[in-house]
Amino acid sequence: MRKTLQVIALVLxxxxxxxxxxxxxxxxxxxxxxxxxxxxEVTGIEGISYVDAFLPGVDFxxxxxxxxxxxxxxxxxxxxxxxxxxxxxxx
Numbered sequence: 079m080r081k082t083l084q085v086i087a088l089v090l091x092x093x094x095x096x097x098x099x100x101x102x103x104x105x106x107x108x109x110x111x112x113x114x115x116x117x118x119e120v121t122g123i124e125g126i127s128y129v130d131a132f133l134p135g136v137d138f139x140x141x142x143x144x145x146x147x148x149x150x151x152x153x154x155x156x157x158x159x160x161x162x163x164x165x166x167x168x169x
Contacts, residue, residue, distance in 0.1 A: 083153035087146040094142030098134045108135040 098104075112131040117124050 080153045080156040080158060083149050083156075087149040087153070090146040090149065091143060094139060094146070098139045098142075102133050104133045104135045106135050108138050109133040 110132060111128040114127050114129055115124060116127055
């Protein structure tokens with residue numbers, strides 16, 4: 079159980095960092111809309127519109143790493159497998 083929680087924590091950290099980096103590595107708060115600049119060739123006016131897109135920020139990154147740290151910390155509550163306690167026979 080201990081090793082399983084540690085592996086899950088490692089996979090979670092790698093997944094969160096990969097998702098954060100792959101979707102833009104936004105160093106601000108998470109956003110649910112992305113700004114798109116549009117240029118009208120006829121009038122020459124530049125406009126801004128918004129499209130729905132998830133941009134994970136440092137809050138997403140921090141929450142994922144904190145959850146992974148919690149799993150890794152919880153793994154230390156379990157005993158290592160095949161660990162024998164040294165017991166002396168009664169003399």
